[in-house]
């Protein structure tokens with residue numbers, strides 16, 4: 459039994475498998491689906507702190523969470539300790555998440571140019587100010603999600619500083635910002651960080667199946683695992699990893715129908731929570747067809763379709779043809 463309970467602040471989660479925050483992916487419906495399949499904690503897509511306090515508060519909060527959506531974390535992105543504090547207070551009051559996370563890892567130019575995401579890692583004093591400001595003002599536990607830095611000592615310094623500022627958890631993606639998504643996640647640095655601090659450390663990067671999950675947990679000694687890209691179009695991955703960590707046994711390969719069944723369940727949830735119109739359905743359908751026999755052909759066809767029902771029909775008929 460390798461699945462452990464992860465505790466963040468006063469919340470003890472049933473396990474330690476987390477869904478990564480992912481922009482344009484981890485909307486409420488997708489998070490609920492992953493939760494049904496065993497994700498123990500899910501995060502919202504990153505929310506811009508300045509936008510939240512200045513412009514789009516109502517729009518940004520709409521459809522973000524629901525009673526069924528528990529436990530969840532909210533991730534904020536920003537670079538001003540004051541704006542982040544103000545935004546976090548709003549989030550705490552209106553949404554009551556288990557944890558408020560600060561994005562210190564996003565390498566996208568549009569984010570780093572504004573001094574946010576991974577750009578923060580170059581300014582340790584601001585990192586400290588942001589975290590300690592949040593910790594002093596909030597009742598909700600605060601966490602940070604970082605990437606590693608070029609030299610291990612720099613990564614350890616940032617980790618120590620985040621702990622010292624009062625964060626109650628730290629997620630580490632084992633790539634530098636410069637790497638973006640190239641190369642592989644450096645589990646050695648994640649392990650060094652885990653050994654350096656006393657707060658729970660969550661390992662992230664390249665966890666894509668049962669073996670990589672087991673290896674990451676064993677090698678790093680981390681308190682939790684966070685799955686990102688491997689869950690896109692494949693929320694069932696949480697069930698697989700969970701089952702494996704609990705029993706040591708792997709589930710049978712997925713039936714071919716799983717992807718469209720999951721996609722249909724996803725569409726139903728998007729409709730139920732009124733967020734279907736706000737997502738790029740065709741793009742998401744592409745993820746759910748990954749690995750299906752003839753998926754290239756299916757994807758080409760999806761591009762010509764407009765509504766959810768015809769996409770589901772296409773996926774169903776493509777699966778039927780294989781039997």
Ligand SMILES: Cc1cc2nc3c(=O)[nH]c(=O)nc-3n(C[C@H](O)[C@H](O)[C@H](O)COP(=O)(O)O)c2cc1C
Nearest residue numbers: 478479480481503504561631663664665685686687
């Ligand atoms: C489409 C996409 C959107 C992402 N959006 C966010 C985000 O909003 N906040 C964040 O901290 N990381 C974001 N990430 C990074 C992931 O959370 C994760 O750290 C990264 O994908 C590495 O994990 P993986 O190898 O399991 O995918 C995003 C990644 C992808 C692929």
